[in-house]
Amino acid sequence: MQRRTTPDTGRRSEASRRAILDAAFALAGEVGYAKLSIEGIAARAGVGKQTIYRWWPSKGAVLFDAVLSLTEGREGAEGTALPDTGDLEADLKLVLRATVDEFADPAYDRPLRALSIEITNDPALAALYAERLERPMNELKKARLRAAQEAGQLPADLDLDVAVDLIWSPLLSRWLHRSGPLTHAYADAVVETALRGLYAR
Amino acid sequence: MQRRTTPDTGRRSEASRRAILDAAFALAGEVGYAKLSIEGIAARAGVGKQTIYRWWPSKGAVLFDAVLSLTEGREGAEGTALPDTGDLEADLKLVLRATVDEFADPAYDRPLRALSIEITNDPALAALYAERLERPMNELKKARLRAAQEAGQLPADLDLDVAVDLIWSPLLSRWLHRSGPLTHAYADAVVETALRGLYAR
Amino acid sequence: MQRRTTPDTGRRSEASRRAILDAAFALAGEVGYAKLSIEGIAARAGVGKQTIYRWWPSKGAVLFDAVLSLTEGREGAEGTALPDTGDLEADLKLVLRATVDEFADPAYDRPLRALSIEITNDPALAALYAERLERPMNELKKARLRAAQEAGQLPADLDLDVAVDLIWSPLLSRWLHRSGPLTHAYADAVVETALRGLYAR
Amino acid sequence: MQRRTTPDTGRRSEASRRAILDAAFALAGEVGYAKLSIEGIAARAGVGKQTIYRWWPSKGAVLFDAVLSLTEGREGAEGTALPDTGDLEADLKLVLRATVDEFADPAYDRPLRALSIEITNDPALAALYAERLERPMNELKKARLRAAQEAGQLPADLDLDVAVDLIWSPLLSRWLHRSGPLTHAYADAVVETALRGLYAR
DNA sequence: TTTTAAACGAGACGGTACGTCCCGTCTTGAT
DNA sequence: ATCAAGACGGGACGTACCGTCTCGTTTAAAA
Secondary structure (H helix, E strand, C coil), X not given: CCCCCCCCCCCCCHHHHHHHHHHHHHHHXXXXXXXXXXHHHHHHHCCCHHHHHHHXXXXXXXXXXXXXXXXXXXXCCCCCCCCCCCCHHHHHHHHHHHHHHHHHCHHHHHHHHHHHHHHHHCXXXXXXXXXXXXXXXXXXXXXXHHHHHHCCCCCCCCCHHHHHHHHHHHHHHHHHHCCCCCCHHHHHHHHHHHHHCCCCC | CCCCCCCCCCCCCHXXXXXHHHHHHHHHHHHCCCCCCHHHHHHHHCCCHHXXXXXXXXXXXXXXXXXXXXXXHCXXXXXXXXXXXXXXXXXXXXXHHHHHHHHHCHHHHHHHHHHHHHHHHCHHHHHHHHHHHHHHHHHXXXXXXXXXXXXXXXXXXXXXXXXXXXXXXXXXXXXXXXXCCCCHHHHXXXXXXXXXXXXXX | CCCCCCCCCCCCCHHXXXXXXXXXXXXXXXXXXXXXXXXXXXXXXXXXXXXXXXXXXXXXXXXXXXXXXXXXXCCCCCCCCCCCCCCHHHHHHHHHHHHHHHHHCHHHHHHHHHHHXXXXXXXXXXXXXXXXXXXXXXXXXXXXXXXXXXXXXXXXXXXXXXXHHHHHHHHHHHHHHCCCCCCHHHHHHHHXXXXXXXXXX | CCCCCXXXXXXXXXXXXXXXXXXXXXXXXXXXXXXXXXXXXXXXXXXXXXXXXXXXXXXXHHHHHHHHHHHHHXXXXXXXXXXXXXCHXXXXXXXXXXXXXXXXXXXXXXXXXXHHHHHHHCXXXXXXXXXXXXXXXXXXXXXXXXHHHHCCCCCCCCCHHHHHHHHHHHHHHHHHHCCXXXXXXXXXXXXXXXXXXXXXX
């Protein structure tokens, strides 16, 4: 499905691959999921449809690679770790506010929404997503929490997977279903409540 | 969009309406979102396509009504309020475990998944969903939390909307993106962690 | 396949039918058989492809109807009988020369060539052609020969089918395979030789 | 286009050439014209597509060579001259009956039909066919008629080209368009009528 | 009780996109 | 240098649905 996984016979056109991924991402951003078509991607990329069908099993897989190649582009540069100033609450607020901003930008909102739909639809793609995108990102999140654990700010027996879900999934839900305003204030409230718990205050 | 909202000229065929909603729900459960079509719903319902287009603006709206009419069916019988034994934690676990079970049943999982996709896609439908389904359900959830507040189990200044999101959205996220096992144990862990917070223990 | 054979449910669009047949004939004349496509016919006719597939089983069937509707257009006006001046030889030469001229006109040569190819390919179409176009035309030809028979110019026991083939098939062969010049002189020579036979002179 | 015409640079693989022609002929016989493709021929011959495109300008040209190499295979053995027993009528009937039999054999009918279609379509191929296959065969036919002329059985001023067409084209037409039963009896009737003419009896 | 206008089932229509096949060209090793 | 293998941009295939648009045919309120 992608340069690194398949050993690559050496015949595949890198130019076409890039053009397809770029076109897919751009079109998803411009026309949205409902009007995103393989035909359209091929036309925009200046590529035959068969070249897409040859290398990707579905529209969702193309979109997945398009989003994946986006995150890989900035790997190493930034985003390779969550900020750690020692102040867990402030750091989390910073990150969640950034996520809120990203969701507010149509250039990201629409492709991510399209990918999310494909994942909801296709368990195989969901598994791929879980492995290739979700897990790496979760590791970063857990690393930050683990650092807090080691600093004695969080209990040692805290289940980090649950903790991560508690912090991040409210944003995801609000974003996907537009079930309420997705603001910096909301992000702050989520972080505060998650850290102290409902019982607290 | 539906019997109760539109005053109804009196001409509409209730039989067709029911056949359409039943067909939509059944087909969504059988073939999934990707292969759900208005053509298919009309055929299954034994109805002309125009009868669907006359009364609903989109496939998602049909699905919405189909799911809505489902919850209305059981209104009054059960689900009109969350259980309240006085033990908030136990009550929440009970409810979340039931939700986990519902998501595990393909007859519910698939239509709900299909509806979720439509909502992700269509802001207008999302607003309708928020008003007609999400808000009533959230009111029930908040009512239970408010009872706990009044019993002194939760702080008076707790933002109930955030609290509800904190408890329920992890399940929604895991379900939609299949990002991890969706078990009773997970539901329990979410409730415990949400109530006590990450700092606790 | 066509207005007259199928009883017609009354729903078919006559405008589309005509547009399709006209487009098919025109395109066959303009681009030739090799580049004649259903896609092209539909586009030229301003019609959805499905409207063609709904009513015709193959490209050849469309072309057949296009050619058929051409001959029907002039039925009654002229061509309803071969000329009969009493001079068989002169009459036949006249008809064959006209055929030669028709084959020389690209507006007829190319569609007829395309139809001929489809008939060569498709036995079902060949049968249809034999019944709907070939036989009526052969009846006209045989009628002229029969008149000559009755006038004592041809023997009573002459097999008219063979006679017709003897006169007309040389032109058809030369035309299809371009196996030699297709001229008025050739038409005359064929008529003379067929009438008198190889032994004669 | 073919071993004998091009002087042959010496680099060409004779094995590939034969495999291609055999595959083309066999496939034409098995799947018919409509489904005959260069891709299929290459696969069947175990040859790269480029090897076909390198040496032949079109699918029809391959088919032409395939048929041509067939007739060359039996050259010298038989068919190098028409039978001449002194009885022209009997000899012609013998030959035409053999032709009828050949057309009845799908292993010959289908490739020949495919080739005929290509010729109908492609004037260049028609010219090549006329020169390389039609003319040699016509020379044989005319040779037999010339012998009859010299024996005083046919008039000296008979146009042999027209005579040949008169005898052979009815069979060709019936075969191509399936416009009637193609039997030994028909072949006999054609020979008799052609020799004596329509006026006779 | 009869009229009459809407809603209905059916499905044809102009379209868009699907996923596949093949075109003719091109590139890459292996022989 | 030619070969097999096969990727490439492209065009057409025949199918599935889209949303709109007639068609008669129920059918239930108004006359």
